[in-house]
Amino acid sequence: MKNLPADSITGASPTAVDFRYYRDPEIFEAEQRHIYAGPTWSYLGLEAELPNPGDFIASIIGAVPVVLTRGPQGALHGWVNRCAHKGAMVCRRQRGNAKDGSFVCVYHQWAYDAEGNLAGAPFQRGVRGQGGYAADFDRAEHGLQKVRVASLSGMVFGTLSDSAPPLESFLGEVMCANVRRVLNRPIRILGYARQMMAGNWKLYSENSRDSYHGGLLHLFYPTFGIYRPSQDSQGEIDTNGFHSLFSVFKSSTAIDYKNFSSEANREMKGAATLQDARVIQYKPDIADNVALSIQSLFPSVVLQQIQNTLAARQVIARAVDQTELIWTYFGYADDDAEMTRHRIRNLNLVGPAGYISMEDGEAVELCQNGTAGSDGARSYVAMGNEGGILLHVAPLGMDENNVRGFWKGYFELMRGWDQVNARP
Amino acid sequence: MPDLDHIRRAVNVLNTEYAHCIDDDELERWPDFFTEDCEYQIIGRENVEAGLPAAIMFCDSRGMLIDRVVALRKANVYPEHVSRHLVGHCRITEVKGDLIRSEANYVVFQTRLDGETRIFNAGKYVDEIVSSGETPKFRRRSCIYDTHRIQTLLVTPI
Ligand code: FES
Ligand SMILES: [Fe+2]
Numbered sequence: 001m002k003n004l005p006a007d008s009i010t011g012a013s014p015t016a017v018d019f020r021y022y023r024d025p026e027i028f029e030a031e032q033r034h035i036y037a038g039p040t041w042s043y044l045g046l047e048a049e050l051p052n053p054g055d056f057i058a059s060i061i062g063a064v065p066v067v068l069t070r071g072p073q074g075a076l077h078g079w080v081n082r083c084a085h086k087g088a089m090v091c092r093r094q095r096g097n098a099k100d101g102s103f104v105c106v107y108h109q110w111a112y113d114a115e116g117n118l119a120g121a122p123f124q125r126g127v128r129g130q131g132g133y134a135a136d137f138d139r140a141e142h143g144l145q146k147v148r149v150a151s152l153s154g155m156v157f158g159t160l161s162d163s164a165p166p167l168e169s170f171l172g173e174v175m176c177a178n179v180r181r182v183l184n185r186p187i188r189i190l191g192y193a194r195q196m197m198a199g200n201w202k203l204y205s206e207n208s209r210d211s212y213h214g215g216l217l218h219l220f221y222p223t224f225g226i227y228r229p230s231q232d233s234q235g236e237i238d239t240n241g242f243h244s245l246f247s248v249f250k251s252s253t254a255i256d257y258k259n260f261s262s263e264a265n266r267e268m269k270g271a272a273t274l275q276d277a278r279v280i281q282y283k284p285d286i287a288d289n290v291a292l293s294i295q296s297l298f299p300s301v302v303l304q305q306i307q308n309t310l311a312a313r314q315v316i317a318r319a320v321d322q323t324e325l326i327w328t329y330f331g332y333a334d335d336d337a338e339m340t341r342h343r344i345r346n347l348n349l350v351g352p353a354g355y356i357s358m359e360d361g362e363a364v365e366l367c368q369n370g371t372a373g374s375d376g377a378r379s380y381v382a383m384g385n386e387g388g389i390l391l392h393v394a395p396l397g398m399d400e401n402n403v404r405g406f407w408k409g410y411f412e413l414m415r416g417w418d419q420v421n422a423r424p
Numbered sequence: 425m426p427d428l429d430h431i432r433r434a435v436n437v438l439n440t441e442y443a444h445c446i447d448d449d450e451l452e453r454w455p456d457f458f459t460e461d462c463e464y465q466i467i468g469r470e471n472v473e474a475g476l477p478a479a480i481m482f483c484d485s486r487g488m489l490i491d492r493v494v495a496l497r498k499a500n501v502y503p504e505h506v507s508r509h510l511v512g513h514c515r516i517t518e519v520k521g522d523l524i525r526s527e528a529n530y531v532v533f534q535t536r537l538d539g540e541t542r543i544f545n546a547g548k549y550v551d552e553i554v555s556s557g558e559t560p561k562f563r564r565r566s567c568i569y570d571t572h573r574i575q576t577l578l579v580t581p582i
Binding site: 094189190191192193194195196197198217219220222223224272274275276278279324329340341344345347348351352353354355358359361362363365 | 466467468470471474476477478479480481482483484485486487488490491492494495498499500501502503572573574575576577578579
């Protein structure tokens with residue numbers, strides 16, 4: 001066994017993954033228990049989406065529909081969107097404001113408060129002595145299932161697990177620091193986009209932790225001969241491997257795409273020139289030297305700062321081979337009209353129609369299609385695996401360090417499942 | 425008093441030409457449907473109704489439309505497909521000098537290499553058309569879509 005460097009994390013470095021992890025419905029079911037209902041925090045939304053008492057948004061933890069609310073006192077609450085009576089979805093809208101602060105199930109009108117407590121059920125005492133619940137019916141025992149929620153600089157997470165560590169220890173210092181950095185001042189929601197990919201959620205999770213594909217799959221920059229004015233960069237993970245942070249720093253050196261094109265298999269076409277370069281213009285947002293950050297927080301969100309696009313991408317595993325991305329775009333509350341317009345123009349780079357992001361949807365689907373009939377076949381994620389899984393890699397690029405970190409964290413959570421279901 | 429029937433006919437012709445240009449994969453001609461200082465966007469109905477400005481495609485010059493086409497041809501990677509637009513009759517909402525405001529429902533079907541045709545995007549065009557030149561052109565075209573779930577990705581304009 002090789003001696004690992006001091007800044008690597010202990011445990012195996014998975015360099016191959018059986019393709020059935022992307023297509024086996026049994027594994028998908030197990031993930032619901034071990035990952036999403038396990039000791040993890042799932043992204044629920046941004047506080048800026050529910051600024052006022054009574055505001056709510058519908059969200060999700062794994063397959064479990066969850067509602068995030070703001071109570072009369074301004075506190076955040078979360079509950080599973082499943083009526084304690086017959087299980088009907090109580091909240092039927094994506095977002096809104098509950099005027100009187102109550103959430104009423106339409107089926108038999110059980111009414112809950114923002115915290116999910118049962119406030120009343122009609123005809124609890126029956127009608128003229130007939131029907132109704134027993135005298136010892138205790139409303140306190142028939143509330144909605146509560147979800148622990150926690151917010152970090154306005155980014156809200158929830159967990160179904162009592163054993164999940166506090167949010168900030170789950171994320172780790174490095175990750176928390178970047179969330180605070182991006183959300184350093186009040187934000188303004190600019191809108192949403194949703195994208196459905198016919199592929200497993202882990203293909204997208206890997207994609208957002210994969211710095212290797214950037215210049216090879218996304219050819220917008222080289223095609224238009226755009227030399228990104230920076231090449232100092234780094235990749236980081238937390239000590240469990242779950243979360244990934246890519247940062248690119250401002251510097252004077254440029255990426256040499258000429259050298260790059262001889263290495264890449266696909267021909268670099270170059271030659272084209274942007275007619276309107278405002279689309280890639282960058283106006284520094286934060287007073288530091290980070291020009292780009294892509295932060296993947298296990299299991300369900302990517303927080304990005306690419307040019308002046310700011311977004312949370314919620315990764316929702318709808319089925320073993322269906323993943324939905326919900327892009328929530330934002331700017332800062334102190335943006336003027338021109339800055340907002342600039343951000344909207346910059347959004348051409350990202351999202352479902354993004355110049356440098358649309359290909360990810362195609363890559364996920366191609367990989368999913370490739371898993372068909374892959375009996376025992378495995379991936380090969382060994383790029384740059386010399387020192388095991390490293391907490392810090394610089395510069396970014398030709399390695400799959402953070403992908404291996406993801407798998408290490410994933411397999412540790414799934415271990416119980418694997419022991420029970422180990423196949424020869 | 426502008427001749428509404430005449431205007432309707434002209435806008436329907438414009439919409440038809442526009443749709444065929446995209447569906448016949450003559451995208452290099454697509455920017456010609458717009459004025460130089462145009463604004464083109466593809467935006468979710470949920471954003472429009474909530475007063476939120478984020479669009480998935482937003483071009484506020486004809487140059488940006490050209491860039492979209494060049495990127496599609498040379499840079500972007502996407503599932504091979506053809507589009508088929510069905511555009512409803514226009515509804516003229518305002519006529520003010522050379523400026524026509526118009527709306528039209530649309531459905532875009534998409535057929536990929538597997539040969540299945542799927543509804544890719546349904547929505548409504550909300551347009552500002554300038555009729556001063558030789559041919560009417562879009563000064564503004566908003567494609568406001570109901571189909572919030574974009575399947576895989578969107579690369580071809582609507
Ligand atoms: S299911 Fe909700 S009140 Fe009956
Ligand atoms: Fe990518």
